[in-house]
Amino acid sequence: MTRITGGEVIKRVLEKEGVRYVFGVPGDQLYPLLNAIRGSSIEFITFHDEASAAHAADAYARVTGRIGVVIGTVGPGGANLVGGVYPAFAEGIPLLVITAQNQTFRSYPDHGSMQALDQYLLFKPITKWNAVVNSWGRIVELMERAVREALTGAPGPVHLDFPSDVLHATGDENEIKVHDPESYRPVLQTTASQELIEKAVKMILNSKNPVIHAGGGVLRSGAEKEVLELAEYLQIPVTTSISGRGTIPEDHPLCLIPQSFGAIAAQAEADLVILVGTKLGDLDFWGRPPIWGEEGIQKVIQIDISGGNIALNRHVDLGIVGDAKETLSAILKRIKSITGPVEKREKNQEYKTLERQWLSEYEEISTSDSIPIHPLRAIGEMRSFYPRDAISVIDGGNTTVWAHYINRIYCPRCFISSSAGDSGHIGTGVAYAIGAKIAYPEKDVYCITGDGAFGYGLMELETAKRLGLQITFMVLNDSSWGMIKSGQTLYYDKKYVGVDFLEIRYDEIARAMGCFGERVTDPKKLRDAIKRAKESGLPAVIDVKIDPEKIPPDFQTLASIWLEGCESPPRELEEMKKLQ
Amino acid sequence: MRFGSNEYLQKVKEITNSDEKYEQMVKNEDATYTFIIEPEPEKGVKDGIVLGYSMKNGKMVDIWPGERETDFVISGSYGVWVDLVTGRMGVTSAFLQRKLRIRGEFSRILKLSKPTEYWIQLLRKIPTEFDGVYSKFNIGGES
Numbered sequence: 001m002t003r004i005t006g007g008e009v010i011k012r013v014l015e016k017e018g019v020r021y022v023f024g025v026p027g028d029q030l031y032p033l034l035n036a037i038r039g040s041s042i043e044f045i046t047f048h049d050e051a052s053a054a055h056a057a058d059a060y061a062r063v064t065g066r067i068g069v070v071i072g073t074v075g076p077g078g079a080n081l082v083g084g085v086y087p088a089f090a091e092g093i094p095l096l097v098i099t100a101q102n103q104t105f106r107s108y109p110d111h112g113s114m115q116a117l118d119q120y121l122l123f124k125p126i127t128k129w130n131a132v133v134n135s136w137g138r139i140v141e142l143m144e145r146a147v148r149e150a151l152t153g154a155p156g157p158v159h160l161d162f163p164s165d166v167l168h169a170t171g172d173e174n175e176i177k178v179h180d181p182e183s184y185r186p187v188l189q190t191t192a193s194q195e196l197i198e199k200a201v202k203m204i205l206n207s208k209n210p211v212i213h214a215g216g217g218v219l220r221s222g223a224e225k226e227v228l229e230l231a232e233y234l235q236i237p238v239t240t241s242i243s244g245r246g247t248i249p250e251d252h253p254l255c256l257i258p259q260s261f262g263a264i265a266a267q268a269e270a271d272l273v274i275l276v277g278t279k280l281g282d283l284d285f286w287g288r289p290p291i292w293g294e295e296g297i298q299k300v301i302q303i304d305i306s307g308g309n310i311a312l313n314r315h316v317d318l319g320i321v322g323d324a325k326e327t328l329s330a331i332l333k334r335i336k337s338i339t340g341p342v343e344k345r346e347k348n349q350e351y352k353t354l355e356r357q358w359l360s361e362y363e364e365i366s367t368s369d370s371i372p373i374h375p376l377r378a379i380g381e382m383r384s385f386y387p388r389d390a391i392s393v394i395d396g397g398n399t400t401v402w403a404h405y406i407n408r409i410y411c412p413r414c415f416i417s418s419s420a421g422d423s424g425h426i427g428t429g430v431a432y433a434i435g436a437k438i439a440y441p442e443k444d445v446y447c448i449t450g451d452g453a454f455g456y457g458l459m460e461l462e463t464a465k466r467l468g469l470q471i472t473f474m475v476l477n478d479s480s481w482g483m484i485k486s487g488q489t490l491y492y493d494k495k496y497v498g499v500d501f502l503e504i505r506y507d508e509i510a511r512a513m514g515c516f517g518e519r520v521t522d523p524k525k526l527r528d529a530i531k532r533a534k535e536s537g538l539p540a541v542i543d544v545k546i547d548p549e550k551i552p553p554d555f556q557t558l559a560s561i562w563l564e565g566c567e568s569p570p571r572e573l574e575e576m577k578k579l580q
Numbered sequence: 581m582r583f584g585s586n587e588y589l590q591k592v593k594e595i596t597n598s599d600e601k602y603e604q605m606v607k608n609e610d611a612t613y614t615f616i617i618e619p620e621p622e623k624g625v626k627d628g629i630v631l632g633y634s635m636k637n638g639k640m641v642d643i644w645p646g647e648r649e650t651d652f653v654i655s656g657s658y659g660v661w662v663d664l665v666t667g668r669m670g671v672t673s674a675f676l677q678r679k680l681r682i683r684g685e686f687s688r689i690l691k692l693s694k695p696t697e698y699w700i701q702l703l704r705k706i707p708t709e710f711d712g713v714y715s716k717f718n719i720g721g722e723s
């Protein structure tokens with residue numbers, strides 16, 4: 001009879017699930033789990049900060065489609081994981097979050113022990129499902145359930161809280177059985193009924209001027225091929241949400257870059273919108289006119305894995321609950337059986353021209369030789385240096401908006417950005433890049449980040465160095481929380497508060513950690529610096545002194561979305577008072 | 581001169597028609613427009629302004645006070661127009677924010693957004709006085 005610890009049981013389930021990496025920060029209570037992982041097929045990757053570890057697990061899940069696993073210790077570890085789990089929750093990324101807890105007999109409720117924290121309640125609002133595992137005998141069952149919850153239906157993070165006595169407890173290994181994933185979770189996704197498919201097909205074939213709008217759910221489902229095939233077969237233009245970017249190459253004749261004039265015109269004028277895997281959130285202007293057509297006039301078909309997302313922000317004419325890939329493939333099959341391909345749609349060229357018009361302005365600025373360097377120039381140099389299938393990680397405030405204009409995405413799951421996603425969480429970039437590079441060491445991974453955002457994950461340069469990962473980080477250094485400062489410039493008469501940093505040399509910090517580092521102040525020297533960074537074979541930081549005065553043209557639109565319904569800035573209120 | 585006054589409208593026409601770059605930008609974009617500038621009594625702007633104009637071969641052929649049937653009708657509060665004319669807000673941004681409401685063919689509106697941004701800048705050459713609280717933003721008329 002072999003007795004095994006709770007930690008060993010966890011490891012065995014993870015192995016069966018095909019988990020290769022566990023990301024985290026260790027703690028005393030976790031010893032049995034750490035010890036079980038040592039020497040197994042799983043690698044424990046240690047970080048300097050739990051939130052970063054969670055971001056890395058999140059990025060790993062985003063690019064591979066597999067579950068990401070992150071571990072933290074009781075109390076401070078758990079608390080510090082929160083910032084990492086929240087973006088995954090907001091963006092529907094499957095993560096298994098494992099925390100240690102104090103012993104069963106002194107927790108829930110605690111009575112004065114160090115590091116005590118009700119982690120069950122803490123993680124409740126930022127996970128799909130969570131549980132406290134209070135006996136060795138239930139580890140397998142609850143681990144399997146957690147993985148099932150994370151991956152089935154709309155994906156998302158789940159959390160298991162393991163009291164240290166459960167991790168340390170031993171039991172006879174014959175008392176437990178670890179199963180193959182097929183036996184504890186559905187491996188095939190759900191399809192809608194044929195009746196709904198028929199209805200959708202009829203609406204699509206009857207429409208004159210349809211548009212497909214693809215969200216992050218398409219990438220999660222792996223439905224990009226089906227979207228493209230449907231679009232090409234019927235010559236339907238495709239727009240994406242920000243998190244759906246990469247569904248269609250952004251230079252494809254049918255793609256209209258999100259928020260470009262081409263996309264807006266197509267969305268506003270379409271007689272039918274086919275929404276796939278998107279909730280039409282704020283960056284999609286909630287699906288409202290004038291960016292979209294009027295309800296009742298413009299028809300909407302919405303396909304989503306989660307019934308709760310159907311009509312969340314806009315009423316629909318047909319709601320279909322089902323997996324994007326399966327559902328689109330059924331729709332496509334039926335359409336092909338009824339009609340041949342559509343040659344072309346008149347309007348598409350017009351939309352493309354509008355998109356070009358929108359884009360050309362930014363492309364022009366991106367060749368500017370001005371000093372200090374224009375952010376678009378730096379971003380343009382980075383994008384053009386790397387191949388189409390490079391993974392680009394974007395982080396920061398204004399930096400993210402600038403990058404949207406010029407950092408084109410050409411392949412699915414090649415764009416990772418929380419600051420452009422549903423959480424808007426800055427500070428994820430360094431760890432996201434690490435997680436993505438671990439998943440695909442042979443791929444180029446680059447990160448363009450604001451200086452403020454970079455600060456959050458700075459110490460993880462050591463993690464990248466230790467793991468031997470060549471990733472190039474371009475830091476757009478404006479010595480400030482630029483986006484917030486922009487708002488104070490525009491709305492508060494430049495009365496700045498809480499937005500300025502000292503002058504910092506991020507390249508020097510990188511070199512101190514054994515990484516490559518170079519500062520660039522002349523735009524003509526960007527290209528060579530990017531080349532040297534890659535050729536160094538090291539994690540590399542290019543610190544670019546950018547023009548801090550530049551504010552992205554869409555700043556005001558974004559600010560108006562985020563502050564909708566708030567009273568006007570004090571400047572005008574003061575003027576009004578004078579009148580009374 | 582007072583924003584929206586007859587004198588102002590004539591100046592708008594003069595400035596528009598003396599700019600070659602603008603003429604080039606819109607020479608194939610004949611259209612008629614109505615602007616509705618809504619009053620804001622609580623901010624000291626008692627009267628609204630309605631005006632229209634027509635563009636042909638890159639020239640403003642007519643500008644008039646009041647309402648006529650036009651291709652586009654663009655409306656917004658006085659304060660929004662002040663923000664546009666003084667450059668505190670872009671036309672496209674105002675539109676996306678639903679601060680400007682536009683009736684007319686949508687893709688044409690977007691196509692015209694760049695010339696319109698440029699045109700609004702031209703208006704900044706006109707010495708302009710605003711009503712109510714907005715007098716703080718009066719334009720001296722330098723280019």
Ligand SMILES: Cc1ncc(C[n+]2csc(CCOP(=O)(O)OP(=O)(O)O)c2C)c(N)n1
Binds near residue numbers: 397399450451453480
């Ligand atoms: C975790 C987190 N904290 C605060 C914010 C608010 N925020 C949004 S943008 C921004 C400034 C980002 O500065 P930086 O990364 O330097 O980028 P820049 O705007 O200067 O390009 C801040 C603080 C946020 N989105 N996320």
Ligand SMILES: [Mg+2]
Binds near residue numbers: 451452478479481
């Ligand atoms: Mg900054």
